[in-house]
Structures are given as structure tokens and as C-alpha cells.
Amino acid sequence: MNRILTILFFSFYVSISFASSPQVSDYLIFKNDTIPTYNLLVEQYLQKIKDDKGRLFNLSFRNSIEGTLGTSLNCWRGYQAIYEIKNDSLFVNAIIDCHSLENKNQIPENYIKKLFGEKVQNNRVFIDWFSGNISFPTKRTDNKMISWDGVFERIFMYENIIEIENGAIDKISEQQNYVDLKNGIDRLDRDNIINALFDRIKNYKWTKKDKFDCSELYTVTIGKNGKISNVVMTEYQTEELIEEYWDTKREYNYCVKSIQKALRGLQFDIIKRKGMPIESSVSVEIWFNEDGTIENWTE
Known part of the structure; x- marks a missing residue:
């Protein structure tokens, strides 16, 4: 009984920790820049797959695609995705193990073919399952983070907003995410x-x-x-x-x-x-x- 209670307690603790720990970002390649992005587009695709074998979604305590590493509280999804905007289209170029980009002496293994199979064309996958807006911080000296949910999403004062329809880029614009009203109370503090x-x-x-x-x-x-x-x-x-x-x-x-x-x-x-x-x-x-x-x- 004590062993069962210990396992249940550990599972509960890890579930809470995964849900509340700050999470690492995916990455977006845009105009030769590699930018952290907090838009989980691959995760949206994975959530449509019924047979995930306990690996790639639903907080299954995966920390790597192969499931061989120890628990990683700041990468509950078990992978990082690398996206790219090219020819007015949005693609995913790579699915890699969490933190594998940190090793400068080794090229991360790319699991994109293993995950997407025949959807891979020219070593990338067209993100035709996504319509909506994604964003990333604008490169300017006066930019700063104005909001953070404590886990994943960060909002910056100035962001580039990309409007997407079934993977095709409709519009890219710079937006200011804070309106300083004349008689408004400051919300940055x-x-x-x-x-x-x-x-x-x-x-x-x-x-x-x-x-x-x-x-x-x-x-x-x-x-x-x-x-x-x-x-x-x-x-x-x-x-x-x-x-x-x-x-x-x-x-x-x-x-x-x-x-x-x-x-x-x-x-x-x-x-x-x-x-x-x-x-x-x-x-x-x-x-x-x-x-x-x-x-x-x-x-």
C-alpha cells in the first residue's frame, strides 16, 4: 500500500510540476533569424492523432521522442519544433529532442519523417492544418516583455503578427500590444x-x-x-x-x-x-x- 501511495503521490507531483514549470520554446526561422516562438503548431497536429503510444502528447511524462531520458519539467511535450517561413508559406523543418540545440558539437537528430511520414516533401512539412495568427517579438531596442503566464506564453510590447490561412501567409504586420490610455492605470507593474x-x-x-x-x-x-x-x-x-x-x-x-x-x-x-x-x-x-x-x- 505504501509503495502504491508513493507512486500516486509522485505521479501527482510530476503532473503539477509539468503543468506549472516554465516551458522551453519552439523556434521559427524568418529572414535568416532563428526566433523563439510560443505557438505550438505541431502540438495542434499531434492532438488530432489518436494513437500516440504515450509519447507525444497528453502530458505522458515524455521528455524525449525516444522516451529514454529522465523527466524534464520544462519540456513536457517531449520535443522542440523548428518552423520556417519561406515563399509565403509556413513549414515545419525539424522535430528534435528537447535541449538538443544546446550541444554545439553535435547536429540534433531530426524525427520529422518518423512523425509525419509521407507528408514530408523536400525535408519539410507544409503546415496546412493551421489557420490563425502567430507572433514573435519585433527586433527593436525599446521592446520588452509585458506579460507572461508563468509557464509558456510571453507577450511583448512590439510583435510581428503573421496572419495564416491553411499554412499560407496572408499578411505580416508589426503590432503594439500595449495601449497607454490618457487616464489609464499602468498594467506593466x-x-x-x-x-x-x-x-x-x-x-x-x-x-x-x-x-x-x-x-x-x-x-x-x-x-x-x-x-x-x-x-x-x-x-x-x-x-x-x-x-x-x-x-x-x-x-x-x-x-x-x-x-x-x-x-x-x-x-x-x-x-x-x-x-x-x-x-x-x-x-x-x-x-x-x-x-x-x-x-x-x-x-
């Missing part, structure tokens, strides 16, 4: 966002401090337009949890709605992804003291 939220919460006219205790961790969503679009209690988002842990639904509703009202009217700058506005969430934890003062407990 997380502490600045937290401080703006807490300042509104602290100065809100709380009417029932003596009846309801709203000390909690809240998840605040900033919408595509830079305004607050949603507020929830991070740990109580189902009817079952609310009923189990809160004295009354009335108290829960009061706290959430009060936070929403306190944050109403805030305007943040706008963040984009691949040139399109996106929403993002931030956590803020507040604590109500018995004397009525409010503290910011956000970590």
Missing part, C-alpha cells in the same frame, strides 16, 4: 495594479462592517477594454462551497457586490495578444480589523 485596486477598496463606504466580515482573497478580472469585468471570491466559486463555508448567502453576496461597486469606474491601460485586446486576472487579499481599518494582505 503588478504592484501598481494591486495598489490601485486596494486604494478603491479601502476608501469605499462600507456600511456593514459590524455585521459582515469580508476578509477574503478575491480574483479581479480586467476586461478587454481595461475596465473591471468580474469579481469572484477565489476559493468560493460554487454554490456548494458557498453554502458550506459561509453563514449566509446574503453575507457572501454583500462582500462580492461591495468589491464590485468599490472598483467600478476604474480604467486600466489595455493589453493585447497578437494585436487583439485580452482580459487578465489579478488576485487581491484584504483583511478587515475589528477597529474597522482595512489591510492589504496580497502577497
